[in-house]
Amino acid sequence: MKITRQKHAKKHLGFFRNNFGVREPYQILLDGTFCQAALRGRIQLREQLPRYLMGETQLCTTRCVLKELETLGKELYGAKLIAQKCQVRNCPHFKDAVSGSECLLSMVEDGNPHHYFVATQDQNLSMKVKKKPGIPLMFIIQNTMVLDRPSPKTIAFVKAVESGQLVSVHEKQSIKQLKEEQGLVKNPEQGRRKKRKKISGPNPLSCLKKKKKAQDTKSASEKKKKRKRIRNRSTPKVLSEKQKAEG
Numbered sequence: 059m060k061i062t063r064q065k066h067a068k069k070h071l072g073f074f075r076n077n078f079g080v081r082e083p084y085q086i087l088l089d090g091t092f093c094q095a096a097l098r099g100r101i102q103l104r105e106q107l108p109r110y111l112m113g114e115t116q117l118c119t120t121r122c123v124l125k126e127l128e129t130l131g132k133e134l135y136g137a138k139l140i141a142q143k144c145q146v147r148n149c150p151h152f153k154d155a156v157s158g159s160e161c162l163l164s165m166v167e168d169g170n171p172h173h174y175f176v177a178t179q180d181q182n183l184s185m186k187v188k189k190k191p192g193i194p195l196m197f198i199i200q201n202t203m204v205l206d207r208p209s210p211k212t213i214a215f216v217k218a219v220e221s222g223q224l225v226s227v228h229e230k231q232s233i234k235q236l237k238e239e240q241g242l243v244k245n246p247e248q249g250r251r252k253k254r255k256k257i258s259g260p261n262p263l264s265c266l267k268k269k270k271k272a273q274d275t276k277s278a279s280e281k282k283k284k285r286k287r288i289r290n291r292s293t294p295k296v297l298s299e300k301q302k303a304e305g
Contacts, residue, residue, distance in 0.1 A: 063110070063202065063204070064110065064112065066205070066207070067110060067111060067112070067205045068112060070194070070205050070206075070207055070208065071111065071112075071113075071194075071205070073208055074192070074194050074208070077192070077216045077219070078170070078173065078192040079173060080173045080194065081173065082113040082114045082115075083113070083114040083115055083116045084111055084113055084114070084115045084116070084173075084175060085115075085116045085118050085147075085172065085173065085174050085175065086107065086115055086116065086117055086118060086174075086175045086177050086196065087118050087119065087120070087147070087162055087165060087166075087174045087175060087176050087177060088103075088117060088118065088119050088123070088140075088141060088144060088177045088178075089119070089123050089158045089159065089162055089176075089177070089178045089179075089180065089183070090123055090126055090127045090130070090134060090137050090138075090141065090158055091178055091179035091180050092177040092178050092179055092196075092197070092198065093127075093136075093137035093138075093140040093141050094134055094136070094137040094179075095179050095197075095198040096140065096198060097136045097137055097140060098201075099198060099201035099202075100201070101198065101201065101203065103117060103140070104117065106203065107203065110203055110205075111205070116145055117143070117144040117145065118144055118145045118146075118147045118174070119141045119144040119145075119146060119147070120146065120147055120148075120149040120158075120161045120162070120165065121146060121149060121151070121155065122149055122151055122155045122156050122157065122158055122160075122161035123141060123158040123161060123162070124138070124141055124142065124146070125155045126155075126157060126158045127141055127158075147165065149161050149164060149165060150164055151164075159178070159180055159182065159183040159186075162176055162178070162183065163183070163186055163187070166187070166190060166193050169191075169192060170190070170192050170193050174193070175193075175194040175195070175196055175205075176193055176194070176195055176196070177195075177196040177197070178195075178196075178197065179197055179198065184197065184206075187209075188209035188210075188211060188212075189209075189211055190211065191209075191211050191212040191214075191215035191216075192212055192215065193212075194206070195209075
């Protein structure tokens with residue numbers, strides 16, 4: 059039974075890897091229901107997940123999931139401890155927290171660019187995830203972890219890509235990367251760096267030498283004026299002495 063489960067997981071992983079660029083380390087987004095099911099089934103996630111998926115994994119969650127588990131109280135204390143040991147991924151709900159299911163859905167928007175797996179026992183969340191193509195879904199049944207088969211929406215999307223009707227997110231990213239390497243598209247970061255270089259540097263219009271010359275000319279003119287004044291004052295004294303000698 060264990061071998062057949064791993065065969066199915068390997069097949070499904072190959073499908074997501076070839077069509078959506080899913081790669082190791084596999085990032086598994088956990089919600090509170092999945093953590094609670096793992097606790098009840100005595101499943102060691104850090105040990106058993108890499109074995110089941112036959113690759114390196116990263117257990118992840120969000121702040122909204124942690125807040126939701128805190129508000130639910132002592133009944134889910136064990137699930138909260140499991141979630142707290144996971145890596146916390148930044149979600150867009152900085153100010154106002156939302157429910158765990160709503161938060162996980164927001165993390166896989168726009169074609170799931172970070173290649174997250176969603177691990178949940180919430181049936182409502184699972185149905186919404188299956189409506190979005192390219193998102194691997196995991197759940198626990200009979201105390202065993204299962205990677206769900208690709209949803210009909212995902213298979214239809216892959217067929218549309220193969221027929222040329224659509225372009226996958228993975229293909230868009232690879233095309234953009236090739237264009238940047240060939241210089242067909244300018245990298246915005248390089249443009250920003252060039253602008254910063256133009257702004258930096260000394261101002262060529264500031265000339266301190268000219269200001270010093272202007273000050274030197276002022277001081278020279280003041281000295282001349284002072285000298286002229288001294289000469290004017292000395293002339294009447296000379297005349298008075300001559301008049302006394304003549305008298």
